[in-house]
Amino acid sequence: MVPVSADQRRRRVGRSLVERIAWHRATRHQAEARSLLIVVRNLIFDYPTKRALCGVSFEIKAGTITGLVGPNGAGKTTLLRCLAGLDVVSSGTVSVDRIDVTEAPREVHRRLGLLQDDLGLYDALSVRQSLNYQAAAYGIPSRDRQRRIQDSINRLGIADRLDDKVGALSRGLRQRLAIAQAMLHRPKVLLLDEPASGLDPEARANLSELLRALGTEGMTLMVSSHILAELEDYTTHMMILRNGRVVEHCPTRAPVGRPRRLRVALVQPSSGLRQCLAADPQVSGLDVEGAAARFDFTGDTFAQAQLLRSLIQSGLQVATLQEEQKSMQSVYSEKMRGMKR
Amino acid sequence: MNPEFQRNLWLELPPHRMVAMPAVLVLVFFAAWLAGGSISFAGAAQLLIGLLLIIWGSRLAAEAVLAEVIGRTWDTQRMSALGPWEMTWGKLIGSTAFMWYGSIWCVIGFLLSPHGNFVLLIRLLLAGLEAQALALLLSMVLIRGESDSLRFQVTIAQTVTLLVMAPFLFFTMFNRPDSVYWYGFIIPFDAFVTLFQLVFVGWTVLGTYQMLRTALQYSKGSPTWLMFLIFSSAFIAGFDHLQSFVASAGMPTPAVTRLFIAFCAAIILTYACAVVEPKSLVRLRQWLALFFAGHMRQGEHLSPAWFAALVVAVVLGVLTVVNIVGLRAPGAPLPVGPLALVAAVLLFTVRDLALFYYLVLYSRFGGGNLVIGVYLIAAYFLLPVILSSARLGSLMPILVPSPSGPPELVVLPVLIEALAAVGLVIRRWRAASAESPSRMPGGL
Ligand SMILES: Nc1ncnc2c1ncn2[C@@H]1O[C@H](COP(=O)(O)OP(=O)(O)OP(=O)(O)O)[C@@H](O)[C@H]1O
Ligand SMILES: [Mg+2]
Numbered sequence: 001m002v003p004v005s006a007d008q009r010r011r012r013v014g015r016s017l018v019e020r021i022a023w024h025r026a027t028r029h030q031a032e033a034r035s036l037l038i039v040v041r042n043l044i045f046d047y048p049t050k051r052a053l054c055g056v057s058f059e060i061k062a063g064t065i066t067g068l069v070g071p072n073g074a075g076k077t078t079l080l081r082c083l084a085g086l087d088v089v090s091s092g093t094v095s096v097d098r099i100d101v102t103e104a105p106r107e108v109h110r111r112l113g114l115l116q117d118d119l120g121l122y123d124a125l126s127v128r129q130s131l132n133y134q135a136a137a138y139g140i141p142s143r144d145r146q147r148r149i150q151d152s153i154n155r156l157g158i159a160d161r162l163d164d165k166v167g168a169l170s171r172g173l174r175q176r177l178a179i180a181q182a183m184l185h186r187p188k189v190l191l192l193d194e195p196a197s198g199l200d201p202e203a204r205a206n207l208s209e210l211l212r213a214l215g216t217e218g219m220t221l222m223v224s225s226h227i228l229a230e231l232e233d234y235t236t237h238m239m240i241l242r243n244g245r246v247v248e249h250c251p252t253r254a255p256v257g258r259p260r261r262l263r264v265a266l267v268q269p270s271s272g273l274r275q276c277l278a279a280d281p282q283v284s285g286l287d288v289e290g291a292a293a294r295f296d297f298t299g300d301t302f303a304q305a306q307l308l309r310s311l312i313q314s315g316l317q318v319a320t321l322q323e324e325q326k327s328m329q330s331v332y333s334e335k336m337r338g339m340k341r
Numbered sequence: 342m343n344p345e346f347q348r349n350l351w352l353e354l355p356p357h358r359m360v361a362m363p364a365v366l367v368l369v370f371f372a373a374w375l376a377g378g379s380i381s382f383a384g385a386a387q388l389l390i391g392l393l394l395i396i397w398g399s400r401l402a403a404e405a406v407l408a409e410v411i412g413r414t415w416d417t418q419r420m421s422a423l424g425p426w427e428m429t430w431g432k433l434i435g436s437t438a439f440m441w442y443g444s445i446w447c448v449i450g451f452l453l454s455p456h457g458n459f460v461l462l463i464r465l466l467l468a469g470l471e472a473q474a475l476a477l478l479l480s481m482v483l484i485r486g487e488s489d490s491l492r493f494q495v496t497i498a499q500t501v502t503l504l505v506m507a508p509f510l511f512f513t514m515f516n517r518p519d520s521v522y523w524y525g526f527i528i529p530f531d532a533f534v535t536l537f538q539l540v541f542v543g544w545t546v547l548g549t550y551q552m553l554r555t556a557l558q559y560s561k562g563s564p565t566w567l568m569f570l571i572f573s574s575a576f577i578a579g580f581d582h583l584q585s586f587v588a589s590a591g592m593p594t595p596a597v598t599r600l601f602i603a604f605c606a607a608i609i610l611t612y613a614c615a616v617v618e619p620k621s622l623v624r625l626r627q628w629l630a631l632f633f634a635g636h637m638r639q640g641e642h643l644s645p646a647w648f649a650a651l652v653v654a655v656v657l658g659v660l661t662v663v664n665i666v667g668l669r670a671p672g673a674p675l676p677v678g679p680l681a682l683v684a685a686v687l688l689f690t691v692r693d694l695a696l697f698y699y700l701v702l703y704s705r706f707g708g709g710n711l712v713i714g715v716y717l718i719a720a721y722f723l724l725p726v727i728l729s730s731a732r733l734g735s736l737m738p739i740l741v742p743s744p745s746g747p748p749e750l751v752v753l754p755v756l757i758e759a760l761a762a763v764g765l766v767i768r769r770w771r772a773a774s775a776e777s778p779s780r781m782p783g784g785l
Contacts, residue, residue, distance in 0.1 A: 048623045085558065086416050090627075105558040109420040120413040124352050133351075136344035139422035181417075 037062040037189060037220045038083065043092035045078055045244075052078040054244040055092070060222065060237070062188075065215045067231035067252070068224040069332060070241035076224040077117055079241065080191045083222070084114045097188055110139075113187035117194050117224075119178040123167030127158065127177055130166055131184065138185040152180040155210055157203070171198040179207070183214065190214065192223045196230060208233045228328040238328055240335050248335050252328060259284070259296040262304065263324040266291045267317040276314050280307060294324060343427045345418075349435025353401075354442060362443045370450050383458075386451035387465060390444050394469025395506060398440040402473035403480045403498035405436035410484050411491045425553040429546065437473050444469070460531055467538040468510060474545035476502040479617070481552040482646070486619020501617055522581035544569055555642045562641030570610060570653045578603035590744045591679050592661075593668045600661045604683065607654035608690055614646035615694055616713060620701045622773070647694065654690070658683050681748040688755040689742055693717075695762035702769045 038060040045053040052075045060066055068076050081087045082094055085105035094101040096108045122130055131153070135145040153159045156176040161169065166177065175198050183190055192211075196204050204227075211221055212234040225231050231238070232252060240248040266273060269291045277283050277295060282303060285296040297304065308321050366389065373385035409415040418428070434441065444466070451457045479498040484491075521533040551565045577583070578599045587605070592598040624643045631640030665679050700712045725740050738746035739754045 046623075081416075084420060086419065110422065112420070114416075114420060116413065116416060118413045120415075120417045122348070122352075122412070122414060125348070129348070129351050133344055133348045134417075134421075136347070137418070137421040137423050 066237040067235035113182040345431025383454040399476040403476040405432040574603040577606040604657035611650040681751040685742040692759040
């Protein structure tokens with residue numbers, strides 16, 4: 001919300017209703033515009049021999065985590081580089097935090113961290129030297145440096161590797177060091193190009209955890225990845241890129257208040273299932289198939305627990321009851337199939 | 342401390358190197374002392390400084406940015422908060438820190454020897470800085486291309502640096518006249534050279550700084566390059582010895598001869614740029630788009646280096662022509678020979694520039710520069726030699742700009758060639774644009 005001064009409040013008293021509604025609308029509009037951190041309009045990017053982005057437009061709100069997916073060569077890396085102001089766009093505009101990337105790239109760089117797909121590390125330096133260099137080069141005041149570095153390496157789990165040569169690290173550890181470097185200067189926007197590649201399952205889980213935490217701390221993230229199942233864990237939005245075009249940009253979680261699609265499965269088919277579900281007023285769109293049933297459910301998770309109890313109480317052998325998210329994988333495959341047709 | 346310098350020190354001066362360098366040098370000095378007493382002691386020190394600072398140092402300086410590009414760290418640097426000046430000296434002195442460290446030991450050795458020439462030492466150290474700055478500057482120019490073989494670019498930058506430094510070193514170290522005649526002044530040689538070196542270092546460092554400013558996206562071009570072109574044309578025109586060198590051009594007065602020399606200098610710089618600078622078609626396309634849209638200033642950083650040089654050459658050429666025409670005695674006929682010469686030089690340049698781009702567009706797989714080299718040798722060396730050995734010397738004006746010879750033979754053939762070459766390159770460019778993703782600008 002926009003802070004309202006006492007003076008403004010006083011002036012608002014006695015205004016007509018119409019005026020007041022208009023005022024509210026305008027401020028809400030402003031607030032919305034302010035929460036848009038990345039705005040891209042008709043972005044075109046040409047390589048010498050290929051048009052990699054053909055008129056991309058989208059907006060990204062502050063505090064969101066957007067998963068950027070698409071087949072190889074779709075233009076994900078190119079898009080992230082354009083957002084970071086590393087490549088000069090052929091036409092169109094990109095603004096980050098309301099700063100035009102083409103006009104003031106240096107300003108944008110300060111607000112932005114980028115993990116490149118090829119990492120860009122100095123093999124001959126030690127991990128400690130790399131981090132110290134990064135901190136100094138990105139203008140972190142010297143009194144904060146050690147604290148920031150400590151914080152980053154703890155989060156990435158590389159604290160015991162400080163004196164190793166970067167060139168001697170494994171692929172996964174290099175990846176973690178690169179992520180630690182990218183977030184060292186606490187950017188407003190963090191762009192990560194395939195951060196999970198090369199990480200072991202535990203490190204991946206940790207990474208998901210870290211990215212979620214960064215999101216809740218208010219950082220806005222854009223993460224390109226081919227591992228959809230993992231993106232699902234922490235992203236709030238998904239953007240599908242294909243042949244240099246955005247073919248889908250949507251929230252990954254259903255907004256609160258909308259019905260959720262649930263799936264219940266019994267151990268064996270039972271006629272009681274349909275009756276029992278149909279009796280619940282919060283259930284609609286029922287679709288029974290053998291021992292399982294799918295339906296839209298308007299209640300919250302407490303209501304869901306209540307439903308489960310009533311199913312069990314009526315003697316049904318319930319194996320599972322779970323939310324059936326339209327998984328990213330299914331949206332993705334759907335889109336890809338749709339495009340081919 | 343400058344983080345870029347610090348990082349370079351970590352890389353270049355680890356403890357084992359700090360020990361190894363003096364150890365090796367002391368051995369070399371000892372060998373020199375055994376071989377020939379104190380004279381070769383000073384000689385060894387000089388040789389080592391030259392080797393360390395000029396030969397090896399130019400390689401390291403050329404690698405300073407190219408290694409970042411190869412190692413994919415350049416983009417991280419470009420996004421960092423490092424400023425262009427920090428970057429300039431951090432890279433220039435940092436990447437060669439090991440060499441400078443070794444040179445300190447050589448200087449100590451030099452000072453210990455009773456036969457050392459102090460002026461020569463200063464000049465050698467300055468030459469080292471010059472070579473390194475030039476190599477760094479050239480590497481910044483070379484990364485503008487779309488070459489895949491970046492390793493090779495290091496060698497190119499170093500080779501060009503050494504080619505520029507070699508005649509300079511020859512004239513300052515071995516063949517030393519007493520004084521220099523420059524714009525009619527008689528200047529002691531040592532003072533002139535030292536001053537020249539300082540100015541040269543100044544220009545190269547300034548150039549590197551401006552290139553880095555552009556690479557770090559602080560600015561879109563600056564007048565530095567244009568100023569350098571004007572400066573160097575005027576500088577070269579100052580040498581009085583060159584007057585007799587171009588006497589056959591038949592310019593009416595010494596002042597016009599100077600203008601003509603400046604014009605030739607600008608032409609040579611145009612060729613040098615056109616050969617050395619990577620001919621990036623993407624940059625050219627973007628530049629032309631801005632140029633034809635009337636945004637010349639925004640496109641300045643994209644313009645090929647030869648363009649400004651050619652503009653300076655054309656201005657100097659026009660000035661020369663205006664002076665030739667204006668200075669003739671009333672009623673006297675136009676001195677056609679010198680006028681035809683200026684026109685021919687410009688036309689040869691336009692023809693060759695068009696052909697260079699044609700060759701680059703044609704050999705898209707690369708190797709454009711090699712073909713250009715072959716072409717230049719054939720056009721300006723082999724063919725004239727063949728022609729003169731075939732006793733057809735009178736046809737020479739067709740092949741090279743000539744001050745003597747009938748004006749129509751001097752101008753007409755090359756005019757036709759230039760028009761044909763420009764026509765060819767426009768056709769080729771159109772064909773390439775039809776294949777390329779975005780429409781080429783300017784209706785070309
Ligand atoms: N330097 C380049 N020169 C020419 N074409 C390029 C260059 N880099 C990328 N491309 C092309 O641009 C398109 C987009 O590439 P980009 O690297 O952005 O894809 P991506 O979505 O990141 O792919 P991946 O999933 O493989 O990382 C591809 O068709 C690629 O071939
Ligand atoms: Mg990619």
